[in-house]
Amino acid sequence: MTAPDPRSGATARPGRYGIRPAPDGPPPPPRRRGFDWRAALAPGLMSSASIIVVFGALYWLITSAEQWPRIKAQFFNIDHMIAAAPRVAQGFLTNLQVWLIALACIGVWALVLAVVRSLRGPVFAPFRLMVVVYIDVFRGLPALLLVILFGFGIPALNIPGLPNSGLFWGGVAMVLSYSAYVAEIYRSGIDAVHEGQRAAARSLGLNEWQTLIYAILPQALRNVLPALMNIVVALQKDVALLSVIGVRDAVREAQIYTATTFNYSSLIVAALLFLLATVPMARLADWVNRRDRARRLQIAE
Amino acid sequence: MAEIAIRGLTKYFGTRLVLDRIDVDVSAHEVVCLIGASGSGKSTLLRCINRLIEPDHGTISLGGVPIDSAQFGRTGLQQRVGIVFQSYNLFPHLTVLDNLTLAPRKVQGMARTQANERARETLSLFGMDHFAASYPEQLSGGQQQRVAIARAMMNAPDVLLLDEVTAALDPELVGEVLRIIHDLKSRGLTMVIVTHEMGFARDVADRVCFLSEGRIIEEDIPERLFTSPQAPATQAFLARLIASGRL
Ligand SMILES: Nc1ncnc2c1ncn2[C@@H]1O[C@H](COP(=O)(O)OP(=O)(O)OP(=O)(O)O)[C@@H](O)[C@H]1O
Ligand SMILES: [Mg+2]
Secondary structure, three states, X not given: OOOOOHHHHHHHOOOOXXXXXXXXXXXXOOOOOOOOHHHHHXXXXXXXXXXXXXXXXXXXXXXXXXXXXXXXXXXOOHHHHHHHHHHHHHHHHHHHHHHHHHHHHHHHHHHHHHHHHXXXXXXXXXXXXXXXXXXXXXHHOOHHHXXXXXXXXXXXXXXXXXXXXXXXXXXXXXXXXXXXXXXXXXXXXXXXXXXXXXXXXXXXXXXXXXXXXXXXXXXXXXHHHXXXXXXXXXXXXXXXXXXXXXXXXXXXXXXXXXXXXXXXXXXXXXXXXXXXXXXXXHHHXXXXXXXXXXXXXXXXX | OOOEEEEEEEEEEOOEEEEEEEEEEEOOOOEEEEEEOOOOOHXXXXXXXXXXXXXXEEEEXXXXXXXXXXXXXXXXXXXHEEEEOOOOOOOOOOOHHHHHHHHHHHHOOOOHHHHHHHHHHHHHHOOOHHHOXXXXXXXXXXXXXXXXXXXXXXXXXXXXXXXXXXXXXXXXXXXXXXXXXXXXXXXXXXXXXXXXXXXXXHHHOOXXXXXXXXXXXXXXXXXXXXHOOOOHHHHHHHHHHHHOOOO
């Protein structure tokens, strides 16, 4: 056994002590491989195959059930579906209209509520209290109850000068009810904005109102965008509540068809229309959520 | 006459006395550093000067005029006193340029093109003109703090308040911000600086005030305060700093 030569030890760990020798240049960048179809497609093929197997088995189980022909005739009758489709689709247009108008009203009204609630200063105390009571009341009542109360109750009063349509008052009920939730969402977004933002804006000379508009609210809205997306999806479905006060939306039209034919396929048509509208929105909401989380992680690191 | 004159300033948070009869004068073009333990009331004192916090007793005047006088109007005080915070507090949803132009446009009603021009000039003073279109989160801490200082300078204030502006920065980024503060001093800005960087305080300050439990215990030129402090509390504070290797 020979003792290691100290000089060879030094060359084995060049530059470990003292000045490091100049490097020969960095190692080459990783070679760009061509697109690997097998690696890209294999997982997709696997999951498609298992989906086909599982759903195929389910389909076989269901269609081979003894009662299936009756179920099919009652719910999935193509002829009835086609016959009902135009009217149900017409009703669904009403859903979409109410949905869009209500969304706009809720967005604005809830913002007013949230802003009033976040105002500081003793002068605003009564207004803050009013908003708190409003939110407690409208969040505590079932939307269905409000729709019936407003949609049947107010037109029945026949007050001159006020609109008399159930659709209008049912829509008002939806707006009042949903605004209570959305105001709370906005408020959580406002509260989440760091106190330093307000201090910065005020110290630059912005007044309370300008601080809110230009500094706080843009950040608050960005904070709550994912939560708002979920509300948008939920509202799209809940517009169907108006069918109970006779608004001829998709559900109502489907029911009318059912009442004359004793066949439920029209409701399946309405169901498909709802899914057609809500599923892409739910995906969009997921995407907004994911992007938002990525942004937060990026900021936090 | 003192640029800033503080008399008998007292502030409670609830029942907790945070500032206790503070008297300080700051002359024009003077740089005063506030030092003291955490919780001694340094930030509160600073924030009283631009009315982010309203004191319970006492007066502050700027150029002989009480800061709550109608003479300043709604935003006159903010035009003359700028503040920079430890955590930068840039608006994350606005670009660097818009961070600078927001107040001039909305408060002074300056036209956008004019405000942009002024903002670019100001940014270039701080070596940040390449980042006009960036968002704050894309900048390093030191760069964000330079933007925050530039934003405070947009109103061309006479007085700049700095609250531990380097405390959140990585050590290697502190220097670039301190250089800027030196630069502002050489341009004659009146500054009140809260800092934990004693070396910097010694270097930049014309006068150092040591605060403890809401009172100014001792104030002196840095040469004397750091080498031969008179008050036992100051001695103890500095001894602690030396023991922890920060002085
Ligand atoms: N908004 C507030 N409400 C209640 N108490 C407060 C508030 N702001 C500050 N305080 C309290 O007042 C005291 C002084 O706070 P201040 O921020 O002025 O200290 P500081 O000297 O700046 O400390 P630091 O070096 O940690 O920044 C602290 O005890 C703090 O807890
Ligand atoms: Mg502080």
